[in-house]
Amino acid sequence: LESDNFLIRHLKKIKSAEIKEELTLKIKDSSSKEKTAQLMQLKEEMSKMEAEACFPLLGKEELGGILILGKKTSGKPYSKQGLELLQTLTNQAAIALDNARLHQEVKNWGKELTRKVKEKTKELRKSQAQLLQSEKLAGIGQLAAGIAHEIRNPLGIIATSLYYLNEILPKKKEDIKRHFQIMETEINRCESIINNLLEFSRKSTQEIELIDVNQLLNITLSLVEKDLFVKDIKLIKKFHHSPTIKANMDEMKQVFLNLILNATQAMPRGGKLDIATSISKNKRVKIQVADSGTGISEKHLSKIFDPFFTTKAPGEGTGLGLTLVHTIIERWEGTIQVKSQGAEGTIFTIEFPILKEEPSQEGINGPTS
Ligand SMILES: Nc1ncnc2c1ncn2[C@@H]1O[C@H](COP(=O)(O)OP(=O)(O)O)[C@@H](O)[C@H]1O
Ligand SMILES: [Mg+2]
Structure with missing residues (x-):
């Protein structure tokens, strides 16, 4: 039944049972035309459902449901006591229904609260x-x-x-x-x-420039192009049309170079290097460097930004690359996140404040080598 159904609206209003047999009597006794029409419509609604009686399940606040009684199998009419008993039962059912709903609500609140606490704890841990x-x-x-x-x-x-x-x-x-x-x-x-x-x-005393991130990435990539070719690494670029940030050019070059070199070093037997730029949902310039290399173990993840932490052979790694990256990014109010996916490789995501708002749109430059 629709909630604007005539019968439902009526039961909501009178807040008590409606019995078909009584309706017939009421129609007979009715003096006003309007009243008769209303009673007739009610009777018709009930007949449509083959209902002999309708009991509203009245909860604390609203109509929780309707109990509809069909014809007795014997065909006899319902006794007055029987109907009264049913009304009592319906009232109890309504209370039970209300309780069940409240219980569910409390349970949902509990769940929501647990979720919120978990979320906040995670945020706190991160910061x-x-x-x-x-x-x-x-x-x-x-x-x-x-x-x-x-x-x-x-x-x-x-x-x-x-x-x-x-x-x-x-x-x-x-x-x-x-x-x-x-x-x-x-x-x-x-x-x-x-x-x-x-x-x-070093304090941030160096000059600030407007940096076209894609352009700087391309310059940096050109430095390692040969290395990529020799190592059989496929480069895939997905560049947003023109993300611009305000930072120091040399420092940003260091950031990109370190991330790209780490990625290539993680793929000694070749693989895929994905470089993507975009504007994130919270309107920041997002740069992702993803490789299909060795990945970083859970144990090492919390240490990679530490000075002198390296898993590379002496002479190959200094363990200073990511420390530098982290410091530089922070200096320009950016953030860096790392996600290692086991043997699937590693994704570094950095974000910087955007210079001016631009419509979010992804331009794809496609694979280049
Ligand atoms: N893309 C990557 N894939 C796998 N491991 C990485 C990656 N980037 C960094 N690491 C890990 O983080 C460590 C620290 O990196 P970094 O600070 O650049 O120092 P280095 O490259 O000199 O070892 C590396 O030794 C390596 O274990
Ligand atoms: Mg390094």
């Missing part, structure tokens, strides 16, 4: 972890800056001495030449580590 990470990095940054300056001087002196030694010693000896080369390479490595360390402590 705590982020805070911890930033504090850790800030501390390391200060320490690193001091040490870096101290080490730079002796390193410079060693490099100069090496230069003079190289001049003095006989050139012909292959062994000597080889060792000089090794020393030079290692000094360069130390210098790059020091430079990276200094990056953490």
